[in-house]
Amino acid sequence: DAKTTQPNSMESNEEEPVHLPCNHSTISGTDYIHWYRQLPSQGPEYVIHGLTSNVNNRMASLAIAEDRKSSTLILHRATLRDAAVYYCIRNVNFGNEKLTFGTGTRLTIIP
Amino acid sequence: GAVVSQHPSWVICKSGTSVKIECRSLDFQATTMFWYRQFPKQSLMLMATSNEGSKATYEQGVEKDKFLINHASLTLSTLTVTSAHPEDSSFYICSYMGLPQTYEQYFGPGTRLTVT
Numbered sequence: 001d002a003k004t005t006q007p008n009s010m011e012s013n014e015e016e017p018v019h020l021p022c023n024h025s026t027i028s029g030t031d032y033i034h035w036y037r038q039l040p041s042q043g044p045e046y047v048i049h050g051l052t053s054n055v056n057n058r059m060a061s062l063a064i065a066e067d068r069k070s071s072t073l074i075l076h077r078a079t080l081r082d083a084a085v086y087y088c089i090r091n092v093n094f095g096n097e098k099l100t101f102g103t104g105t106r107l108t109i110i111p
Numbered sequence: 112g113a114v115v116s117q118h119p120s121w122v123i124c125k126s127g128t129s130v131k132i133e134c135r136s137l138d139f140q141a142t143t144m145f146w147y148r149q150f151p152k153q154s155l156m157l158m159a160t161s162n163e164g165s166k167a168t169y170e171q172g173v174e175k176d177k178f179l180i181n182h183a184s185l186t187l188s189t190l191t192v193t194s195a196h197p198e199d200s201s202f203y204i205c206s207y208m209g210l211p212q213t214y215e216q217y218f219g220p221g222t223r224l225t226v227t
Contacts, residue, residue, distance in 0.1 A: 099145075
């Protein structure tokens with residue numbers, strides 16, 4: 001049970017921002033929201049994570065709803081290399097907690 | 112980020128043989144690691160969790176006698192698929208939690224196993 005819901009696929013034009021939504025309506029107060037992405041034929045890579053506040057890093061931004069029941073991963077300027085499957089995962093951030101991957105969102109970037 | 116390697120990157124074997132997949136962390140020591148399996152066009156499914164020096168904990172439905180995991184050191188873990196069958200053909204991916212424990216898992220590039 002991935003406990004998150006994401007659209008199966010999305011498309012975006014190159015060099016435009018992309019907003020990838022995720023619903024986690026049953027999230028508990030101690031669950032973190034993690035985003036990983038998987039490029040074709042590769043292992044996943046970490047993108048970003050957060051708890052309550054919006055977060056920014058060099059790869060993306062994470063906007064978390066005030067009630068924490070949803071979040072949005074924002075790629076500010078999509079490139080062709082951002083084409084991947086993006087996974088939104090909730091888990092207790094105690095370090096060793098196993099990650100349960102859902103089906104994710106397959107992002108296609110249109111040149 | 113941390114670097115994790117897997118060897119081999121792909122392997123083809125005959126039904127009934129065994130295959131060993133290595134997973135190495137190249138620049139950090141890891142006490143906890145995970146093995147995942149991914150079938151075509153599907154998501155990753157966790158197979159087992161192991162801590163260095165102890166036995167692995169397998170997920171429900173994963174046969175521990177078929178998928179042997181050895182986490183003998185902080186930088187090396189191995190997965191051996193014993194008596195492989197075509198239905199074991201899949202993409203096998205390892206990941207580590209680094210020391211000290213962080214919010215991020217580091218994944219290997221994966222090993223594609225094809226059993227003929």
